[in-house]
Amino acid sequence: MEEKPTSVCRYRGKLSSYYDGELPQSELVEIESHLADCRGCSAELEQLKRLSGLLRGAYLPAMPGGALARLHSRVGSAREAVVVRLAERLMAVAATVLVVCGLWLWQANGVRRRYDVSLGGWEIAAMTLGVEDAQHVSPEELLTQWIVTDLSAEEQK
């Protein structure tokens, strides 16, 4: 007598997820009800459990103590390297700020000296002579005063 091929139960494809507890509640109830009546699916589920047992016994070595120590050492070195790099960057920024400030101060000082040299005695006299004083003095006398002040300044040098 020819045997009819066993049809695969329509729930068979869900057994793996059921076994892992990953089915939504509605499907879970349905499959559990089905398992009570389906020897094929029950046997399949049993095979999945045995497979898990075999896999958990696979030879996967634990991490050796030396490897863990090397890991900690490398992590420690990496952290130190990060701190050193940060310190180097801060120092570079500080040095740049110092150089820029120094250049700025040097330039400002140079400008002041240029103005000091270029100001003649008559110009200083002209600037220091008050407006009120200038109003009572004729332009010729003013000019004479500036010249005298300028010459005096030159002599003092």
Next chain:
Amino acid sequence: MRAPDLELLRQAQQGDEGAFHELADRHASGLYRLAVALVGNTADAEDIVQETFLAALQGMGAFRRRSSVKTWLYRILSKRAARCHRTRLRHAASPLYDDAEEPGRGVGRGAGPSASGATDTRLDVTEILQGLSTDHRRVIVLRELEGLSYAEIAEVLGLPLGTVESRIARARKELRMRLDGYLG
């Protein structure tokens, strides 16, 4: 009572070196086992675990707590292992896991001969596990050996949930065929 992973990571982010070392102590073994399962040898596995924690150290400032710390670490390791695998494939003269002349190269047979049947079974299982495709091996190891949920596996591997579900089912089917003699 030990601090949760997220608390340790927060402390590490604020500069607490000890907190990061404690995280390493907690997860190094699990990551190492996974790395061994993924790449098939202990030397590469150790390198990958180190690289994983170094990457975590550099990138922990960007960790946004959208996943658990464990899943985050596993994700980093998975990428490192995939890169290692691609590099070895480019440089290997022969396939890594299908070498008839050196059966059980790697962590399987390398453990040494034993008269114990149980040990032989373990070694056979290991060898068969290493013989799976990378896609199947990754999901099976994460599910069966590390106990991650489908959602966690999907996050670690960057896959849709449905893909994880179907790959696990197919990997189990393949393993059952190969381990038929052991299942009874």
